[in-house]
Amino acid sequence: MKKETKMIHGGQHLEPPYNALMTPIYMSSSYGQEELGNYGQYAYSRTENPTRTALEKSLASIENGRDAIAFSSGIAAVDAALRLLKSGDHIIATKDIYGGSYRLFTQLLEQLGLQFSFVDLQDLAGLKDHFQANTRMVWVESPTNPLVKIVDISEIVKITKSIDPSILVGVDNTFASPYLQQPLDLGADISMHSATKFLSGHSDVILGALVVKDVELGKKLHFIQNAAGAIPSPMDCFLVLRGIKTLHLRMQRHCENAAQIAEFLRAHPKVEKVYYPGFKDHYNHQIAKKQMTSFGSMISFVTKSSDLESTKILIKKLKIFCLGVSLGGVESLVGHPVTMTHASVPKEEREALGIVDGLIRLSVGVEAVEDLIADLNGAL
Numbered sequence: 365m366k367k368e369t370k371m372i373h374g375g376q377h378l379e380p381p382y383n384a385l386m387t388p389i390y391m392s393s394s395y396g397q398e399e400l401g402n403y404g405q406y407a408y409s410r411t412e413n414p415t416r417t418a419l420e421k422s423l424a425s426i427e428n429g430r431d432a433i434a435f436s437s438g439i440a441a442v443d444a445a446l447r448l449l450k451s452g453d454h455i456i457a458t459k460d461i462y463g464g465s466y467r468l469f470t471q472l473l474e475q476l477g478l479q480f481s482f483v484d485l486q487d488l489a490g491l492k493d494h495f496q497a498n499t500r501m502v503w504v505e506s507p508t509n510p511l512v513k514i515v516d517i518s519e520i521v522k523i524t525k526s527i528d529p530s531i532l533v534g535v536d537n538t539f540a541s542p543y544l545q546q547p548l549d550l551g552a553d554i555s556m557h558s559a560t561k562f563l564s565g566h567s568d569v570i571l572g573a574l575v576v577k578d579v580e581l582g583k584k585l586h587f588i589q590n591a592a593g594a595i596p597s598p599m600d601c602f603l604v605l606r607g608i609k610t611l612h613l614r615m616q617r618h619c620e621n622a623a624q625i626a627e628f629l630r631a632h633p634k635v636e637k638v639y640y641p642g643f644k645d646h647y648n649h650q651i652a653k654k655q656m657t658s659f660g661s662m663i664s665f666v667t668k669s670s671d672l673e674s675t676k677i678l679i680k681k682l683k684i685f686c687l688g689v690s691l692g693g694v695e696s697l698v699g700h701p702v703t704m705t706h707a708s709v710p711k712e713e714r715e716a717l718g719i720v721d722g723l724i725r726l727s728v729g730v731e732a733v734e735d736l737i738a739d740l741n742g743a744l
Contacts, residue, residue, distance in 0.1 A: 367426065367543065368612040374425025376418065387418040389602045411590045415598040419605045420573075423563075426542045426608065427555050429575040431582030433589050434601060438538065438558025439464050440594035441572030443473075445534050445554055446501075447588045448581075451477025453500040456491075459484045460717045462509040462536065463706035471708070485515045486648055488523065495527050504552070505536040507652075510664045510701045510725040511718055512539070512639050514648035517655055521551030532581075538562070541692075543615040544656045548577050561692030564607040565614050571596045571604050614694065617730040618661035624733050625726070625740065629665050634744045636722075639664040661728040662691065664701075667744070670722020675700065679724065681743035684735055691727035696736055699725040 365374065379387055390413055395406040406412050416434050423432035435441040442465055449455070457469065459482045469480050483494050485504060502524050506515035517535055524531050534554035535547035541562040547555040557563055559571040576582045589595060596604075626640035641652040642659035652659055667674065679687055685698040689705070699705060701719050709719070728736065 370426045371543070371612050372609050375421030375423075387415055387602065387605060389598045390414045391598055409598070410593055410595055413595075413598055413601070415601045415605075416596065419601040422605055422608055423542075423557075423559075423573050423575050426611075427537075427548055427575040428546055428577075429548050429555070430577050430579050431586075432573055432575045433582065433585040434559075434596050434604075435572040435574070435589065436594045436596050436600075437570050438556070438560060438572035439468055441556050441558075441574050442536070443468060444585060444588045444592065444594065445503075445556060445574055446473055446478065447592065448532065448584060449478060449500050452479070452498060453477075454479040454481065454496045454498045455501045455503055456481050456483050456485075456494050456499060457503040458482070458505040458508060458515065458536075460508045460511055460513060460719070461503070461505050462538075463701070463708050465503075465505075465536070466706075467708040485520060486513055488516065488519055491520070491523050492527065495524075495531075499528075499531055501532045501534060503534050503536070504547075505539075506545075506655075507539040507641055507660060507662060509539060509705060510639075510662075510699070510723065512641050512646075512660070512662050512664060514641050514646070514652045514655075516648065516651045517547055517550040517552060525551075538692075539660055539662050540656055541611060541615060543611050544619075544658055544660060548575065550655060553578065553581065559604045560690060562615065562618075563611065563692075564604045565611065565692060565694060566603070566607060567690060567693035567695065569600045569603040569607075571600045614730055615658070615661075618728060619658040621730065621733045621736060622661040622663055622726075622728040623659065625728055625736060626663050628737050628740065629663065632741070632744055634667055634669070636666045636668045636670060663726045663728060665724055665726070666720065666722045667724075670720060672702075672721040675722050675724060678743050682739055683742070684731065684739040685726065691725075693727070694730045696729035696731060697727040699727070701725055 393409050420432040532553045535552045537555045538558045555575045557573045630638045640663050685696045688697045
């Protein structure tokens, strides 16, 4: 099936006993067993739940994977992926990583003995120098949050596997979504999503997921899912499953709007810099063209008067773009990385990456693009 068809039908079937088109919300914590020792397919909903199973099958299908594992949030999914490792293991991670992942790595997992090197994964020439004898995972984000940097996933995989085929490559695919990018097809072992974002698409659910091609790796992650217990509710699974069915339609509009808004911002006399992978001079633009079907709907920009006070005034003047955490919903959001997503990253490290006080991040929604441009123009 083409990916648009998979979004609606992939991994799905008519649900007995009434041939329901949509999977029911199974709000049962426990299931009756026919006899002692015969648990049946479902016994306890922390371990498995029919609504969650339907979502996981859909996720595996749309990412061209063999298995998927759903969690209570995107960061819970990242945490589960890192639980594949043990104390003393070393991880190479994207330098300008999502602030929540950075906080998890440096303030929780380092205390448990994991070791991290934060590396500019755009620089492939020096990548091999960062591998150590105890390196067990490379954690990639592409496009990155918030500077939408592009990392060559297939080349990262090639370099990693040439050093040691057992080293896992995980990709945070949240900004792209499965509609725009397929990390498993590019050789990655794990594709991770904050399904809260584009997969759900309606800002009404918190959920995360890992998708894999290796069946044994999937079994290990299902064990972690059950043993650690960071599972999503049946209602949340239902909402994401419903959101996936319109993902392709929404992403097309998201991307169309973002392309026009990026051009508008770049031409505006009060804007200093625009970060958008669709620009030909955006670093690794050609890689984005190669591994993505479009350039997404995330844009960051800095105004010429980029101090914090001016930034506050600009954001406050916006009427349609709502100031809020998160992204990927049908509505347009504006975010301020320094005080929101990356507040836990030390100031010196933020600014070295380009995450300055005046940086503004847009999650472009599916509204009429003329209204969105008028809103930005008025605020500027």
